[in-house]
Amino acid sequence: MICLSTDSHSTCLERSTVHFSKKVAFLGIFMASITCMAHAQTRISGNVVDEQRRPLTGVNVSVKNSNNVTLTNATGDYSIKALPTDTLIYTFVGYLPQRRVVGELKAINIQLYKDNIQMEQVVVVGYGRQKQPTVTGSVSVVAGKDLVQTPVANVSNMLVGMAPGITGIQNSGEPGQNATTLRIRGISTLNGANPLVVIDGVQQPAENPFTMLNAIDANDIENVSILKDASATAVYGIRGANGVIIVSTKRGRSGRPAFSFSANTGFTRATSLMGMTNSHDFASSRNESIRKLDASGNGVYNNMLFSEDELWKFKNNRDYTAAEIAAMPLNEQQKQQLQNSPALYYTSHDWYKELFNGTGRQNQYNLNVSGGSERFKYASSIGYFDQTSILNYTKIAGADVDPKFSRYTFRNNFDIEVAKNLEISVNISGQFLKNKIANPKSDNFSNVQGSDLASRYQAILLNLKHGPFISPGIVDGRIVLNFLGADGSATNPIGTIRGGNGGFPSQVINPLNLVTRGYGVTQGTNLSAQTVLKHKMDYLTRGLKSHFTVAYDDNYAKGYTVTPGVPTYSAYRNPQNPTEIVYIGGMVSTDNSLTDYLFNSSFRKMYYEAGVDYNRDFGKHNLSGLLLANAQKYIDNNLAFNTPSGLMSLVGRATYNYAERYLAELNMAYNGTEQFAPGNRFGFFPAFSAGWIISKESFLRDNSFLSFAKIRASYGEVGNDQIGGMRYLYLANSWNLGDQNNGYYFGNTDGSATNPHIPGAIESSVGNPVVTWERAKKSNVQLDLKFFRDKLSFSGTYFNEKRSDILVQPSIIPANLGVAGTPVSNVGRVSNSGWEFELGWDDKLTEDFTYFVKGNFSYARNKIDYMAEAAFPYSWMNQTGYMIGQPKGLVADGFYNNATELANRPYNTFSNLVDVGDLRYKDINGDGIIDNSDMIPIGYPSFPLISYNFRLGVSYKGWDLNTLFIGTAKGSYDISNTYYGGNRIVEEVNNGRWTQEKYESGQEILYPALNAIDGVSQASKVRSTFWLRSTDFLRLKNASVGYTIRDNKLLQRVGLSSVRVYASGNNLVTWTKLVKGIDPESTSQNSNGYIFPLVRTYNLGVNISF
Amino acid sequence: MINTIQRYWQKALFASMSMVVLGSSISCQKDFLQVPPGGSPTVDTVFNQSSNAYNAIAGAYFASLRQGLNWNGYYSPSTDDQLAGSQAFWVQIPGSVAAVSILGGGFTPNSNSQDMGSNGGYGNDGYTDNFQAIRKAYLVKENIGRVPDMSDADKKIVQAEMQALVAYRYTQMFIMYGGVPIISKSFPLTSLNNLEELAIQRAPIKNVLDSIVSWCDQSAAILPSRWADNSLGRMTKSAALAIKAKALLYAARPLFNNATPYLQLGANNALICFGNNDPQRWSVALAASEALIKEAEGAGGLHIINTGNPLADYGTATSTPSNREVILAFKQQVPSSGGAGPYNIFNVVNYHYQANGAVLSSSMLENYYKADGTEQSWPGVGQTAPFSEYLTKFKQMEPRMRADFNGWEMQADNNPGDPIWHMNEHYKDVNHFGAGQPTKFYYNAGRREWFDFPIFRLAAYYLSSAEAYNEMGQPVEALSRLNVIHQRAGLPAVTETNKDKLRKIIQREWAIEFIQEKYRFNDLKHWKDSQIDKGIIGGPIRFLVFNNGGDALPSGNTNFGNAVRYNGFWHPRQLLNPFPQGEVNKGYLIQNPGY
Structure with a gap:
């Protein structure tokens, strides 16, 4: 109980609220009585309901051209006095207004309909909301309802293809590890390019930008704003340069509780699997290579040749030829049995398919309720999501390593009017995540992070290369690890000859042996709490408001791994009776062992904000202003130097418009962080924008052809302080005292013990006192047009960005300096520019039949202008002047088809073991040898330059059909980097290989000859234009068909207000020229060529409102 | 009444919020934006007390x-031998040996090639690392004077030690690159604002040599002959003289001591060649090695270990930490698994595939004598013999081979009776060919996972003197020096007096005695060995093979033969290493010819 005053009117807070409500009532009566005295009016009463006939509370009911206003109460009832000639106007945010002439009516009941356009017309921008037409920055909005149409786990995945300018790459289809890396308008920096994520006004830490975003249940999201230009992002200052993603969650509206329940269930399959060569083709093509090697004087592999009989065995999946069986001392029945017995030794496996051809399951449930009174509004939800993987052979002998991701979420958003002019919003949300992964280990069985996809997938997939017959796989439900007996003996006939087995000719490497590698489990919790006090200060001046926010985010994760004890076997065919397969062992590989305290991470973040804003119309002049300060502190055990990372900002905005026709806006931020030296900590980032809504001019007004036209432009500066985890770079040359890794051992030990270790003291880094943030100068010009009463809409944007002061390690400093860590300097410059177009057609043929087509196209291309790079002798070897991340490679120029061509070839410094069928390269600099100086920029970076998408939607009566197509162009994937790319095991490579016969008969040759024992020779594997493939694709990203029950009477009878059932799918159809098994939305950069396929989802769902 | 209360409360709220806004933006700034607690140590902190300074000395x-050594898991003395064709380059897949590395394509100056001259791959040891080490030494040398609790005499010794460390790095650079920029102090960081100041160009080899000699002379004058036991490992007078003698030996050899360079560098020939063949250089080299031997065996208290038990003597001299034949060792006593330890050098306790893969090549195998001093007859290419013959012949070999290599299906002779040192126990997954797997540096080591790498062993200077005497036409003196080492290995004395023949024998002694001790690769180049491209580094590289041309098995091997495993690449440009292209791009370094 807080007492506010010491005077005679002393009242405590609790009681004052009571007084306020009385005052409201008093004022209402007072006003009513005044109007009553002036005119002879009748009392009109009635009820206002929504589309589902639920009462609407807080609807503004006013008499046109008067001050007479009332609001509907909690049951939707209202009462107002009016003259029969008056018109009543019913308005409610988000609904289409209704007008009624009073006439002789005493009771007027009204049904209001949602105004979908109106809903979109308020746009969430940085620290505020703006009316759509008056926005002068570049902002795209994605509605929450569109996001949930994509049945995937993460919001980051859902955002791809939803708005122009946002692109993404997905690294894996594994549950819990399948998030997308997002970029807004491409990449403009050599350092961190992650956009800033803001959830309900709270900035997410740059160190963990997507953790919270990906944990949110998309059903809770009202909308997502994507801020792209300087005008929109300047208020975020040094965190704004890479664009901003603002997520707003759903808030309650007054009214009786509206429940909504959605349930989805679906299954997932690999989008595409790499085809593997079968044993017969593998063995015969390997024979071919061995003979070729032998002919060139390398007889090392001659003992690995398969005989014709053996090839027959592979082809027919038998261990013995008919002749061999005939010679065996067996009875006829046994012989017959053996003839029909599938191979144990001469097997043929498509490992890739066997591993990844499974079906994953996916379930999602969300229940939310919202409603409230004028004073108290709430929106609460609980959600659940789970997903299992497409991996096979994860459950054997009681062990279960099947990957699974599950997530429980809750969210409560309350808006409480505690007093007139004072509102408190409280948001409390949490997510509980559990992620089980198969194989939490690297190839050498050491535990690695679940997110270390390269190591984990390598461990799963490494052994595939050895061949389709490297192991019998899972035989009769048993994991077979060995054949018994010496290599080449009757019980282990393909021992040595199998080859390529890492020097373990007698040991079988079983690629399906996942269970003994164990599983890892990470359990994580995210909690977010936020309180916002909003205070209207009209009493000082009308339109003035203030607010104060405190938010706390907490993330904690911990995990463990379990290696289950699983019986493993040796197998062989009984030499006395080969029909009998003998399993030896059943030895439990390891005891059920547990390693605890893995995958641990935790961070927390405090966020404080206080500000005032002002918005007022003076006739046709609209003026608004915003001034706020915020401070945030991020604490993470992984931060260098063990100090939290802090950020403080002052933010300002001023907007002006005249009659919503001429628009002007000024945004600015003044930010500071401890990353920079005291005195240099704060930077100022201003942006200016202006717009002109031409269609509001008299000469265009009410023009049914061009119904809307607007042009806007912005220019400003924003910053980026993401410099790759390095901190305090401004500190003077610091030394490491007690450096354990750089010490020495003096003394006279004879080896029986070590000498005492003397830790080193070494200069650890060189400070740069003037280190500062990146600065982005961005400009943006946008034209929006709508035609035919807004049916056809067009939007075109050109943007240009010059990023400067990018922190780089200059490579121009001579090594003579001798400083271990090259000092950093803010000298890098990158430019980035591009286009975005949107085109839409939205029409209603009849009341029942509506449809729309919307598409957009984005193009962004960057160029490194300067990075303090010492220039190579040939300009093409530099990075400067080219796109960020553009690969460099040789230019392939067909194959060496004959000995003459081979004899006249330039020397290849990468490997000169070149034979016919190998790739021929262009000697770019003409010096007669193929080396690094012949590697030129080829292809494109992995983030494509062009992305486009289009959506089609049709609704007819209760039916609706929605589809989203997405595509990209000018992106590259290096398939030489893919382990299988150069390998015999890949069917496409093996079947498409260069051979003398194919060449002579003029058949199509798709790949180099397999001149090495494992496939393509080293000389041909060098990165070149041959292996760098275009990722261009078009994909039916998702589609849904739904039916909404429109029979209100039926629904009311069962107590429901709406029911929609639907089927949807994701990644349904893909058109691409990329190699089978590589998803064009993935990248070759991170996976090291080991791929966990992305998935296609088929999904059934229902939404019920009541 | 109510209005008054409301206004009051609103004002109070507004006022408090304004204070919060102001407060957060102004007064909290210092608390909110933190710096690391306690600040960070600077050069002043380090040199304000001797204990910290001692850490800086250890760091230097x-x-x-660590030059050329396996301090970070990448590079090892074995790799030198692999580049020299003495051992196989480690690989998991047989046959790709020649493809993955320098062996197949030669050195290139680009960082993505695994050469020693660049900053990537094995270049972790590369060119730029030299200057980081040199800076560390100079920072100590220049700042030690500020330490309050240390005597002036000690400070002078530390300065001499640091200058000797710099000289050591220069000797190694001199051998690998020829002329390099001479840096005689640490650069102030203000030079970052004036890169011209840093862009010191390559000096002619003569100047580099003169600098090394003068630095070593200065240091030797100050350094103690011996250190107290707890400081063993620090620079001594012998060590400084050893650095000098090594530089002068390579200066006298034909690569540098020549009227014409190995490849033309036009006006810059002085960077790679003296420009004349001056026999006097041999006598200077001889004087240096003799001076070292005199100091070492006198005040230095060192000697050639010879108790009449060849395997034990050679094993002790190369393996036992702190033994009295070692002039200077790299004392990094951490297990192989630590990454900063003897990562690649074979030890069965902590096996590493790179080490196991470094199997002995046939060209090197044929350098070894039989224990009786005669030649062994190994199968020629394409010939096979029963596996039992391999076992017999291996056991006939001289003690140094049996100490340094473990044959297939055999116990390692340098760890007799220890079951984990039996091949069957450490048969691992790479390179099952070649005459054996390396075991050097682990004489009677048992399960010890580390060793002190011998940077300078006294034996090297006996061979240096022998080589110099022979070149000066004094075979008798040459033999007297050579036979100290040759006979210590249990072999009968050499009597050859023909200069050319004796040169071959001395070179062969270098190869055998110092395998894996970082000599062979540079020796071959500085001798301008005529066979270098004919089966040693370049050309067909042979290894023993087993079981009809395949791999050796842990047991049950049937026969063995000799086969070409890869064709090595050789180009005369490789006589000196390339400078990293990234460094050349900076515009101040002249690249060695051919790159």
């Missing part, structure tokens, strides 16, 4: 003496 030793 580690950085300087």
Whole structure:
């Protein structure tokens, strides 16, 4: 109980609220009585309901051209006095207004309909909301309802293809590890390019930008704003340069509780699997290579040749030829049995398919309720999501390593009017995540992070290369690890000859042996709490408001791994009776062992904000202003130097418009962080924008052809302080005292013990006192047009960005300096520019039949202008002047088809073991040898330059059909980097290989000859234009068909207000020229060529409102 | 009444919020934006007390003496031998040996090639690391004077030690690159604002040599002959003289001591060649090695270990930490698994595939004598013999081979009776060919996972003197020096007096005695060995093979033969290493010819 005053009117807070409500009532009566005295009016009463006939509370009911206003109460009832000639106007945010002439009516009941356009017309921008037409920055909005149409786990995945300018790459289809890396308008920096994520006004830490975003249940999201230009992002200052993603969650509206329940269930399959060569083709093509090697004087592999009989065995999946069986001392029945017995030794496996051809399951449930009174509004939800993987052979002998991701979420958003002019919003949300992964280990069985996809997938997939017959796989439900007996003996006939087995000719490497590698489990919790006090200060001046926010985010994760004890076997065919397969062992590989305290991470973040804003119309002049300060502190055990990372900002905005026709806006931020030296900590980032809504001019007004036209432009500066985890770079040359890794051992030990270790003291880094943030100068010009009463809409944007002061390690400093860590300097410059177009057609043929087509196209291309790079002798070897991340490679120029061509070839410094069928390269600099100086920029970076998408939607009566197509162009994937790319095991490579016969008969040759024992020779594997493939694709990203029950009477009878059932799918159809098994939305950069396929989802769902 | 209360409360709220806004933006700034607690140590902190300074001294030793060694898991003495064709390059897939590395394509100056001259791959040991070590040494040398609790005499010794460390790095650079920029102090960081100041160009080899000699002379005058036991490992007078003698030996050899360079560098020939063949250089080299031997065996208290038990003597001299034949060792006593330890050098306790893969090549195998001093007859290419013959012949070999290599299906002779040192126990997954797997540096080591790498062993200077005497036409003196080492290995004395024949024998002694001790690769180049491209580094590289041309098995091997495993690449440009292209791009370094 807080007492506010010491005077005679002393009242405590609790009681004052009571007084306020009385005052409201008093004022209402007072006003009513005044109007009553002036005119002879009748009392009109009635009820206002929504589309589902639920009462609407807080609807503004006013008499046109008067001050007479009332609001509907909690049951939707209202009462107002009016003259029969008056018109009543019913308005409610988000609904289409209704007008009624009073006439002789005493009771007027009204049904209001949602105004979908109106809903979109308020746009969430940085620290505020703006009316759509008056926005002068570049902002795209994605509605929450569109996001949930994509049945995937993460919001980051859902955002791809939803708005122009946002692109993404997905690294894996594994549950819990399948998030997308997002970029807004491409990449403009050599350092961190992650956009800033803001959830309900709270900035997410740059160190963990997507953790919270990906944990949110998309059903809770009202909308997502994507801020792209300087005008929109300047208020975020040094965190704004890479664009901003603002997520707003759903808030309650007054009214009786509206429940909504959605349930989805679906299954997932690999989008595409790499085809593997079968044993017969593998063995015969390997024979071919061995003979070729032998002919060139390398007889090392001659003992690995398969005989014709053996090839027959592979082809027919038998261990013995008919002749061999005939010679065996067996009875006829046994012989017959053996003839029909599938191979144990001469097997043929498509490992890739066997591993990844499974079906994953996916379930999602969300229940939310919202409603409230004028004073108290709430929106609460609980959600659940789970997903299992497409991996096979994860459950054997009681062990279960099947990957699974599950997530429980809750969210409560309350808006409480505690007093007139004072509102408190409280948001409390949490997510509980559990992620089980198969194989939490690297190839050498050491535990690695679940997110270390390269190591984990390598461990799963490494052994595939050895061949389709490297192991019998899972035989009769048993994991077979060995054949018994010496290599080449009757019980282990393909021992040595199998080859390529890492020097373990007698040991079988079983690629399906996942269970003994164990599983890892990470359990994580995210909690977010936020309180916002909003205070209207009209009493000082009308339109003035203030607010104060405190938010706390907490993330904690911990995990463990379990290696289950699983019986493993040796197998062989009984030499006395080969029909009998003998399993030896059943030895439990390891005891059920547990390693605890893995995958641990935790961070927390405090966020404080206080500000005032002002918005007022003076006739046709609209003026608004915003001034706020915020401070945030991020604490993470992984931060260098063990100090939290802090950020403080002052933010300002001023907007002006005249009659919503001429628009002007000024945004600015003044930010500071401890990353920079005291005195240099704060930077100022201003942006200016202006717009002109031409269609509001008299000469265009009410023009049914061009119904809307607007042009806007912005220019400003924003910053980026993401410099790759390095901190305090401004500190003077610091030394490491007690450096354990750089010490020495003096003394006279004879080896029986070590000498005492003397830790080193070494200069650890060189400070740069003037280190500062990146600065982005961005400009943006946008034209929006709508035609035919807004049916056809067009939007075109050109943007240009010059990023400067990018922190780089200059490579121009001579090594003579001798400083271990090259000092950093803010000298890098990158430019980035591009286009975005949107085109839409939205029409209603009849009341029942509506449809729309919307598409957009984005193009962004960057160029490194300067990075303090010492220039190579040939300009093409530099990075400067080219796109960020553009690969460099040789230019392939067909194959060496004959000995003459081979004899006249330039020397290849990468490997000169070149034979016919190998790739021929262009000697770019003409010096007669193929080396690094012949590697030129080829292809494109992995983030494509062009992305486009289009959506089609049709609704007819209760039916609706929605589809989203997405595509990209000018992106590259290096398939030489893919382990299988150069390998015999890949069917496409093996079947498409260069051979003398194919060449002579003029058949199509798709790949180099397999001149090495494992496939393509080293000389041909060098990165070149041959292996760098275009990722261009078009994909039916998702589609849904739904039916909404429109029979209100039926629904009311069962107590429901709406029911929609639907089927949807994701990644349904893909058109691409990329190699089978590589998803064009993935990248070759991170996976090291080991791929966990992305998935296609088929999904059934229902939404019920009541 | 109510209005008054409301206004009051609103004002109070507004006022408090304004204070919060102001407060957060102004007064909290210092608390909110933190700096690391306690600040960070600077050069002043380090040199304000001797204990911290001692840490800096340790850091300088580690950085300087790790040259060419496996301090970070990448590069090892074995790799030198692999590049020299003495051992196989480690690989998991047989046959790709020649493809993955320098062996197949030669050195290139680009960082993505695994050469020693660049900053990537094995270049972790590369060119730029030299200057980091040199800076560390100079920072100590220049700042030690500020330490309050240390005597002036000690300070002078530390300065001499640091200058000797710099000289050591320069000797190694001199041998690998020829002329390099001479840096005689640490650069102030203000030079970052004036890159011209840093862009010191390559000096002619003569100047580099003169600098090394003068630095070593200065240091030797100050350094103690011996250190107390707890300081063993620090620079001594012998060590400084050894650095000098090594530089002068390579200066006298034909690569540098020549009227014409190995490849033309036009006006810059002085960077790679003296420009004349001056026999006097041999006598200077001889004087240096003799001076070292005199100091070492006198005040230095060192000697050639010879108790009449060849395998034990050679084993002790190369393996036992702190033994009295070692002049200077790299004392990094951490297990192989630590990454900063003897990572690649074979030890069965902590096996590493790179080490196991470094199997003995046939060209090197044929350098070894039988224990009786005669030649062994190994199968020629394409010939096979029963596996039992391999076992017999291996056991006939001289003690040094049996100490340094473990044959297939055999116990390692340098760890007799220890079951984990039996091949069957450590048969691992790479390179099952070649005459054997390396075991050097682990004489009677048992399960010890580390060793002190011998940077300078007294034996090297006996061979240096022998080589110099022979070149000066004094075979008798040459033999007297050579036979100290040759006979210590249990072999009968050499009597050859023909200069050319004796040169071959001395070179062969270098190869055998110092395998894996970082000599062979540079020796071959500085001798301008005529066979270098004919089956040693370049050309067909042979290894023993087993079971009809395949791999050796842990047991049950049937026969063995000799086969070409890869064709090595050789180009005369490789006589000196390339400078990293990234460094050349900076515009101040002249690249060695051919790159």
